[in-house]
Amino acid sequence: EKPYECGVCHARFAQPSQLKIHTRSHTGEKPYICEDCGASFADKGKLTGHKRTHTGERLFKCDVCGKHFATKEYLKCHKRCHMGAKPYKCEVCGKTFGLRASLAQHSNVHAETRPYFCEQCGKTFTQQGALRRHQRIHTGEKPYKCRACERTFTDITALRLHERTHTGHKPYGCPECEAKFSQPSALKTHMRIHTGEKPFVCDECGARFTQNHMLIYHRRCHTGERPFMCETCGKSFASKEYLKHHNRIHTGSKPFKCEVCFRTFAQRNSLYQHIKVHTGERPYCCDQCGKQFTQLNALQRHHRIHTGEKPFMCNACGRTFTDKSTLRRH
Template sequence: PPQIKEEEEELCSNQEGEQFVLKQEADTFMLTPVYEEDEHYEHSEDQNLNLKSAETVEDSSVNMPVISSVVSESTVISVHNPTKVKPHCIIQTGKKSFTCDTCGKHFESNNYFQKHLRTHTDERPYSCSFCGKTFSHKPSLNIHLRIHRGEKEYPCNTCGKEFYDVSSLKRHIRTHTGEKPFSCLTCGRDFRVPQQLTVHMRRAHTGEKPYLCETCGKSFAISSELKVHVRRAHTGEKPFLCTTCGKCFISSSELRSHMRTHTGETPFTCTTCGRAFKFNSEFTVHVRTHTGERPFPCACGKAFKSSGELKIHMKRKHPDEKRTATSVDKDTLKFLH
């Protein structure tokens, strides 16, 4: 697909919405993520950000990769790097600097600065004429429109599944290859998509929660968690409709899980015994029957595979005690495949 250009700059991004802005730092360029969940951006087929092989620089909040580059005499700086950041990812140099009063991030372009502000205000000026869904950026709307038009131009050569854009296809292919090209520079853990790495950094290392609920003051690591919180705790909005039975849901992930009750799809398969499950939660508990893991402990010394088992145990053995079932295993963030 054609590359999407905004004014004098070009955006290097992936389908999930993590924008990697090439930022000039002396003779180097630092990849600075501008994170926004549930958004999509068009990009070149050649784009592939391999974070493992990049050099690193110390940052105030998180270690980010650095791409070394020789600055040419031209006002437009091209990035040539063996880590597969392609030369088409460019940025116009300039003397102006734009600072976000909310989070303190700096931008050399007013265009990027205005886009970044929408991550705080949730402004969505681009609307779908078919369903009314709104988007922060026009490229996100363009990809969304392919859903209505049925334009799935990118098939998987392994299983035949088709996708609306190259980024989704690349992410899907990693489910076959097991590739996890995004590595945490702090602990070495690898991830399949950059969103998982970003959230991991915030939850495991930095503790950053930049998304604040204006109603109750609770903060969240990712914007989608904030949106679900607002609907669940404050507005009661359920914007995701099942066209089969008419039931409504708070989030798209809840709707997807519900749809499996109609389709019978069982996408989670145990590699040990071959048993398949509709829901990841069921699959996770099942795997613990093989591994022996029991992350839900009771004060009496017993431990259980699931919070449900712990609750049943509490009712039967400790009916007079009030206890909230909690797990030491909280790595349950879900991403679409």
């Protein structure tokens, strides 16, 4: 018997204390505050569980995947991802949720309630916790610290993802080449190597890139800016990553190894390109002459033979070239 009903979402409870705690999911009231990071919670049990994120204590283990959790409740909620269970249903639109708190937050969509207001930029939020996390953008506060390297983060999710760089845990696998990644965003970026997708385009020369920061570095080719200098030979580079790759010439380091022929490479992309030698994969075909290529950018360079396009110009004499390497040699 559950005689106590929530007036907002109609969830029912056996005890008034349970209803009181539940009501806080709608009001945003979180009276229990963590002394370490300032995070607040609707009930004391969740605060106790949260404190284990600072101590690293995770007592409860999932018997399906082996993942550990700080509280029994977190484990119970996690198990629903294996079972696909979503027992909490919105009475307005019928959408179901795995967590009661997710349903309570969703209910605000129908009520159009966004009572929490950022005084800095005017953005509004459905929950006080979301506002608090957002405000760290303005304050620069990063209360979550990695115990391995002391790097700090604005929220605990970012910290958890970062910690995988130390533990080596890489749960996100590429279906094409079996590369593994610690974050889903890294896998998404990696998949562009296989699909050829390069959504970031230079408005100067039309060069395309898989990541925005690569486009930013590329633009320095046009501006001539090269702020990163090699201490060994004095050569300068547009990005810290390019300098890191260059330093392997001096050190002889080739950390990326082909599992088929054991050849090693200084850069990961070189390894990916090399693997196609073994697979015979040449997915990019010229529609003018039928020649095939292992990479999209190689096809794009080849196309310039047919179009006569020469987008790379020498600032000294005005002569133009089909590719950057020829310009550099010139």
